[in-house]
Amino acid sequence: MSRQDASDLAYRLGREAEAVCRHYLALGHRQGNYWQVGDVRGTPGRSMFVRLHRTAKGPAGKWSDAATGEHGDLLDVIRETLGLTDFRDVVEEARRFLSLPRPVPELVLPVGMKDILPVPSGSPKAARRLFAMAQPIAGTIAETYLRNRGITAFNETRALRFHPRCYYRPDKAAPTEGLPVMIASVTDLAGLQTGAHRTWLAPDGSNKAAVDLPRKAMGNLLGSGVRFGKAEDVLAAGEGIETVLSVRTVLPRLPSLAALSAGHLGAILFPDGLKRLYILRDRDPSGDRARDTLIARANAEGIEAVALTPVLGDFNEDLRHLGAVALRTVLQDQLHPEDLGRFLAA
Structure with a gap:
């Protein structure tokens, strides 16, 4: 170097x-x-x-x-x-x-050749190509998977797509196999896709695929996330896609972001004009650290930070085991009064 x-x-x-x-x-x-x-x-x-x-x-x-x-x-x-x-x-x-890709030598190519040649594995460009090859989730195994987890909010889910056969390889020495996958677009504050997150699924959509690592990310993730709705003055941020969509099942108009891990949740970038940040925390030590980090960062920027806490391990567990009505009550008791009529579904 x-x-x-x-x-x-x-x-x-x-x-x-x-x-x-x-x-x-x-x-x-x-x-x-x-x-x-x-x-x-x-x-x-x-x-x-x-x-x-x-x-x-x-x-x-x-x-x-x-x-x-x-x-x-x-x-x-x-x-x-x-x-x-x-x-x-x-x-x-x-x-x-x-989350930077490994550097590769820059090739000098004839005009028009770069778009048809392979791109570095795991790079933002590879993530954009993969997402472009997929289809919307409506009526697919990806929708079935989410519904099996109690999720019924599919408004503003353009960041999610489905591919029926995406390569999966547990490590470099293992053979590849094609499995159905839900693909999420990871974007920055300007809306540019910087990465992708893959969740490999069982053939019938009943659960995640029976593999060691059913979830993998690619591209540049730090500071970015999977976005549902456009944030203006209020944003909710959580770790997982299922966690965020569980909350949107009863708060369908609440702009939300899935950071994909506790570490990345603590490092999300705040959009201009943000006044209140809801932190959809998981009940574990890494979730506590992400919450504390975000509260400190938000307060330093003059942003009100409100931690929303599930009854069980995370909000998807609440939705699946307690039901939507109970989850609505849990969130209603923790929301800022100004946001009750604005975001809470009837």
């Missing part, structure tokens, strides 16, 4: 400085515009400061340790916290965290 490439990677990490610190320096805490921790290896303490946003003193992601005089960037944080010795491993870990 060239010095320019390394600088670009450090810059990308700097744009997500708080998410990087919360992941690799989890024993620290935010103090104003800095993340405060003991040292670059992540031990508890207060002598090391990581700048979270660009200021007159320098760019985001730069850090210094008042006790030792050490300083560096977030690539150094990744190296030291994970004990990596080969810089290639540091780069690979940084790309994994940022």
Whole structure:
């Protein structure tokens, strides 16, 4: 990797400085515009400061340790916290965290050739091609799957599609097989598709496919998500697609986003004009961390954050085991009064 490439990677990490610190320096805490921790290896303490946003003193992601005089960037944080010795491993870990595809040589091709040649596996362009090959979910096994999970809200679900035979391979050494799949489009704030999420399904849509990893994502996910409805001043955000659609079953007009994991939920980007953020938390430690991260980030931006808590493990469990009426009651008791008439279905 060239010095320019390394600088670009450090810059990308700097744009997500708080998410990087919360992941690799989890024993620290935010103090104003800095993340405060003991040292670059992540031990508890207060002598090391990581700048979270660009200021007159320098760019985001730069850090210094008042006790030792050490300083560096977030690539150094990744190296030291994970004990990596080969810089290639540091780069690979940084790309994994940022959900970046592996770099490939740029080909010089005749005009018109690029659109018909293969694209890098797992890249945003591959995700866009896969989504374009799929069909709307209405009347498909994907709709059957969602209905079997109690979900009946299919308004504004253009982000979901179905493909009857999508390759599945558990690892590089295993053979591939074709299985039906629900494909979700992952988009950024501007609406550009940056990735895709696949849920492989049983042939009759009764459940997920009987494979080790029925869910896989591709492309660039950090900061983006699967969107249902257009957010203006209010947005609900949760981890899974089923969780978000379960809430929309009784709040069908509530603009929502599925971040696809607890880590990505804590790092979502807020649309301009957002005033209130509903956090559809899961009842587990990772869900608690995502909730706390989002509340802190939202409050720092002047956004009201409201955590919505399920009775059981998540809102899809509530919908399936308690029913839509009970879920409606659970949410009604937690919504902001201004949103009851606006979003709650009769």
